[in-house]
Each structure stands twice: as C-alpha cells, then as structure tokens.
Amino acid sequence: MKIFIPTPLRVYTEKQDAVEVAGTTVAEALSALTMKYPDFQKHLYTGEGKLRSFVNVYLNDEDVRYLPEGDKTPVKDQDTLSIIPSIAGGCCRTGDRAFGACCCCRD
Amino acid sequence: MLKVSDPVYEAMRQHGEETYPHECCGVMLGRSEDAVNAVTEVVRAGNTRTDSAHNRYHIAPQELIRIQRQGREKGLDIVGFYHSHPDHPAQWSPTDFAEAHWLGCSYVITAVEKGAARQTNSFRLTGHTEETKKFEPEPISVTGQNTPGLGPE
Numbered sequence: 001m002k003i004f005i006p007t008p009l010r011v012y013t014e015k016q017d018a019v020e021v022a023g024t025t026v027a028e029a030l031s032a033l034t035m036k037y038p039d040f041q042k043h044l045y046t047g048e049g050k051l052r053s054f055v056n057v058y059l060n061d062e063d064v065r066y067l068p069e070g071d072k073t074p075v076k077d078q079d080t081l082s083i084i085p086s087i088a089g090g091c092c093r094t095g096d097r098a099f100g101a102c103c104c105c106r107d
Numbered sequence: 108m109l110k111v112s113d114p115v116y117e118a119m120r121q122h123g124e125e126t127y128p129h130e131c132c133g134v135m136l137g138r139s140e141d142a143v144n145a146v147t148e149v150v151r152a153g154n155t156r157t158d159s160a161h162n163r164y165h166i167a168p169q170e171l172i173r174i175q176r177q178g179r180e181k182g183l184d185i186v187g188f189y190h191s192h193p194d195h196p197a198q199w200s201p202t203d204f205a206e207a208h209w210l211g212c213s214y215v216i217t218a219v220e221k222g223a224a225r226q227t228n229s230f231r232l233t234g235h236t237e238e239t240k241k242f243e244p245e246p247i248s249v250t251g252q253n254t255p256g257l258g259p260e
Contacts, residue, residue, distance in 0.1 A: 004175070007184045008210040009137065017179065040235065052237075054208045056168040063168065082172045085242035087188055088131055089214075090156070090205035091195040 003081040004031055012039040026057065026064050027071040029081055044083070058082040109187070109213045109229040110145040111135075113250040118149055119223035120217050123191030127222045128161035134171065135187040135213065136178040144186040144213045144231070150174045165189045187213030187229075194219070197226040199242050201241070207232050210240060215247075 003019050010105065013019055021036065023029035034041045044055055046081075057064045060079055067073045082094075110188040122131040124235060132154050137146040152170050166188075168260040188209070194201075197208075197218040203254055210232050229247050234240035 004172075006175070006209070007186065011211075014230075017184070053205075055124060058168065058172055061169060061172070082248040084168045084174070084175070085208035086165075086168065086206065087132075087134075087171060087209065088156075088163070088165035088206040089190060089200065090159075091200050091202070092258050 001029055001075055001077055001079050001081065003029060003083065005081045006083055007083055008041065008085065009043055009083065012037045013032070024074060025071065026059055026067075026073050026081065029075055030057070030071070038070055039062045042073075056086060058084060108143050108229075109215070110246055110248045112121040112146075114225070115146055115149055116247070116249045119188050119189045120227060123193075123217045123219040124191075124222055126154070126160075126191065127219050128193045130154060130156075130162065130191050130193060131199050131245055132164040132166055132188065132190040134166070134185055135150060135175045135189060135215070136181070136183040137186045138227075139184060139186045139211065146213075147181075147183055149189065150177065161193055162195075165206075170178040173174055179254050181188060185209070185212065187200070187215060189215035189217070191217045191219045191224075194221070197259070204242060207242070208237070210236075212243070213245065222253060 003021055004011050005017055020035060021029050021032035023032050046052055059081055062072055122133060131149045135146045138146050152166040152219045154160050155166045155167050178184060183244045197216045213231055214230050218225040224240050229245050230242040231245045232240055233243050
C-alpha cells in the first residue's frame with residue numbers, strides 16, 4: 001500500500017512524497033515505514049511508543065484514531081495512508097498580555 | 108525566504124479582511140528549494156475553531172489531505188500556512204508556536220486592524236525535531252521585491 005508523506009518528513013524518505021510498503025494492518029504498514037526509514041520513528045511516536053498527539057494518520061479518508069479497530073484495522077493494497085501533522089494556532093487570549101507572556105503582543 | 112506573487116500575497120491579506128473579526132487560515136502550495144519557499148497558489152481553508160474564531164484557528168486534517176492531494180496533482184507541495192491576527196500584531200504567539208509542527212514550512216501572519224490588513228510577516232519553522240524547533244523571521248519577496256515584511260505599519 002501507499003503511504004503519503006508530508007513535506008517536513010520527506011527529508012527522511014529521500015524526498016519521496018509517497019512510499020510503498022507491505023502490511024495487512026495500519027500498524028504493520030507504519031511499522032514497515034519506520035523499518036525502512038528508522039528516523040521516522042521519533043517523528044511519529046513518543047518515547048513510550050504512542051503516536052504523537054499532533055500526528056494524524058488517515059486511512060483513505062478516515063482518521064485511524066476513530067476507527068473501531070484503530071491501528072489494527074486491516075488494509076488492502078489499494079488503500080492509502082496519509083500522515084498529516086496538525087495545523088493550528090492563533091493569537092493570544094486577552095489575559096496573556098497582562099502576564100507579558102505573549103510574543104505576539106510584544107511591542 | 109518566502110517568494111510569492113503579488114496577487115497571491117494580496118489574496119492572503121484579503122482573506123484576513125473578509126473573515127475579520129475572526130481569524131482566517133489557509134495553505135500555501137508551491138515548491139521548496141534550499142532556503143526558499145516559493146508559493147504558487149494559496150488555498151483557503153475553513154477554521155474549525157468556531158468556538159473561539161477570533162483568536163484561534165485549526166484546519167481539519169481531512170481538508171489538509173484534500174489540499175495536499177490537489178497540490179500533488181499539479182506537482183506542488185505544501186510549503187506553508189497563513190492566518191490572520193485580528194487586532195493583534197503580525198507576530199507569532201505561544202499558541203502559534205506550540206501548534207506548529209511542519210518543520211521547514213513558512214507561517215505567514217497578517218495583522219488585521221479594524222478590518223483592514225496591516226503588517227504581514229513570515230516565520231520559518233526551523234529545527235529537526237519538536238524539541239529543537241524554533242520560529243525564525245524570514246524575508247518576503249513579492250513580485251521581485253525583497254522586504255522583511257510588507258504592508259502599512
């Protein structure tokens with residue numbers, strides 16, 4: 001199956017935007033990816049082996065975290081996995097300024 | 108450096124004016140080479156933070172996947188993101204930093220004051236890991252002009 005790699009992590013896949021791996025479940029496919037490219041491990045998982053909170057893995061159009069079987073979900077060759085780091089942010093809360101803790105309010 | 112054409116640059120700023128007093132957000136597609144993120148087009152994204160849209164933004168991962176796919180079909184990559192700071196400076200906030208995970212990408216922020224786009228700045232997320240990442244200001248080159256930030260002060 002194919003795993004799509006986001007821009008920041010292509011440095012670990014010889015600049016490939018997609019990698020073909022073998023596996024019968026999501027977990028096996030991700031394991032095959034980290035076996036092939038060991039540097040991926042620390043970007044996907046915490047030291048305890050849990051998927052980092054800001055890393056989203058989608059099986060086709062479904063968030064793997066919310067699939068009934070999670071990363072044990074079976075996959076087929078024609079399925080795709082997408083690794084997508086989250087994107088969020090925003091300006092400070094009003095209170096942040098009072099404590100001088102907000103970079104965006106620094107004059 | 109962030110390279111962007113004038114119409115694309117203005118499209119980002121205009122988006123911030125349209126969503127004022129809420130934050131806008133979107134994705135920059137283009138190519139990244141060496142120290143340059145060259146933007147070819149921007150794609151507007153929905154802000155899922157409807158609970159606090161005046162000071163928070165979040166792009167749904169599914170939308171990111173769709174935009175990434177759209178870019179791939181054109182031979183373009185995600186090279187950065189943009190959002191607005193309504194009635195706040197165009198500087199990254201602690202929230203922006205904590206929620207930034209696309210190493211090597213550019214994060215563009217436009218200050219929108221009372222509905223009018225003011226300063227626009229870009230920050231490159233540098234470093235090799237979450238633990239070593241940092242935001243570095245980067246110049247914006249718009250239609251051949253190089254400047255660390257454009258727009259009226």
